[in-house]
Amino acid sequence: MSEKKAMSEQRAMSRKESMSDQAHKRLQHLDEEWDLIVVGGGITGAGILREASRCGLKVLLLEQKDYAWGTSSRSSKMVHGGLRYIPQGQLKLTHESVIERERLMKEAPGLVDLGSFTMPHYKWKFPGPFSFNALLAMYDFYARLWAHYFSNKTSVVQKLIPGLKHKNLVGATMFRDAFVDDARLVMRVLDEAIADGGTAMNYSKVVDLLKDGEQVCGVCAEDGITGETVEFKARVVVSAAGVWSDPLRAKVGEKPVIRPLRGSHLVIPSWRLPVAHACCFMHPDDKRPVFVFPWEGSTVVGTTDLDNVGDLEDEPVITNQEIEYLLKAVNGEFDSADITREDVISTWTGVRPVISSGKNIDPSKETRDHAVWDKNGLVSVCGGKLTTFRLIARDVLRKANHYLPDVTVPADKEDATIFHTECEPVEDKRFAALGKQQQKRLQGRLGIRLQEVLQQAEDSDFLRVGSTDFLWLELRWAARTEQVEHLDDLLLRRTRVGNLIKNGATEHMQRIGQIMTEDGGWTGSKWEEELDRYGALWKRAYSLENPA
Structure with a gap:
């Protein structure tokens, strides 16, 4: 037996549970004492669970709603180095981000993939080719590769970005970053952590901290499904609650630190605005960068950067101000496109947990770096x-x-992979018939569970959901094993068909209902209730029907 195969089998034997095993548990069935409890199931919390489980800790993650429900399913879908942070002097953040971008592309192809970006340049307008290429030189230096160039051939630029305005166009700079399905990244990281012994539960809200005198020694959590409250002891509690961090920190006497900033996006059909590259440009009003990029067979326009108002417990909703802002941006850069509200398939709005400088400055100038604090056994990261x-x-x-x-915490430079990579070759004729790109995509999205998914899939599950790249087997697997409690968990986070198909994919509800009753264990009344709930949610928060 090869050393690689022996390691694979040893790791498989050491895995305590899968997400499938944990999907059928609720809080009252969990152990009472843990080494570490993580509060928050976004990418930060998932990463902490991953690293803690790798260290051999007995660790529990509790998420008040669904995994990635907040910021981590509503980003601009980019794994990037933060080019705009260089002029702000955040060189360390940019350096670290570029290195991590390259790592993620190497470890999770099909989930984190190289993206081509284009910045058009116009006479007498910022940024010019020289200054922009100077920034990219530093960007590429950090990545240790030369991956940008300027082209003054406007005909080539317009082929890559059809419909781009040509008046005063002098050329464009091409460079690289990466794209990701952010919510799926969270699920893969969680899955890796669970495979190494971690435990994760969604719809489990931490309502209070347990204390021994002033020292935090655990949490009191409310089960969002059963309504029960359960206490858990821990040697240390970590808050990775994102924009919900301040209420928990207040329980140990800490002052608010979060400035919640909202960012919104429009999804439009690719035939209305076909772009081969992501196109970045400056908004005509405030000179903020705006992106138009291909995503899952559609085209996305984003993003805004505004102070968020309203209750953080509510689903964030795009505002009329943001709609007009994004439409003005895209129609200004693509002056013959005439994109209107009627073209929009869906929207999404996220709230970023940015640390406030305490100053009345432009939201875009706040630092995107993180900070970690410890107060009496509550370690907070924001x-x-x-x-x-x-x-x-x-x-x-x-x-x-x-x-x-x-x-022992691994050093940052230690070459331990985030994702298990020693997967066995896939021997499934149905999988082989999908084509190389779709195979790579499934491997990236499903990771160590790919073999199980294929074994449990029916032949008809290898068909696409509508015109998207999602396959029915992805929905069936998620319904069966990935703690899907509500319909939006399935259609807006485990998959994205609710964002990509008109009216939130209502035309496919008959088959989706069959999957949820057969594989998700839902009753007929539960399905009807969820159908009504999802329809109202989608209209309110993911369409232009009821903008704030």
């Missing part, structure tokens, strides 16, 4: 970028090491 979640997790564990002296 801010940060999706791209650097692994480094953030290790910073958190180093801060928590005071309470876990027997744990």
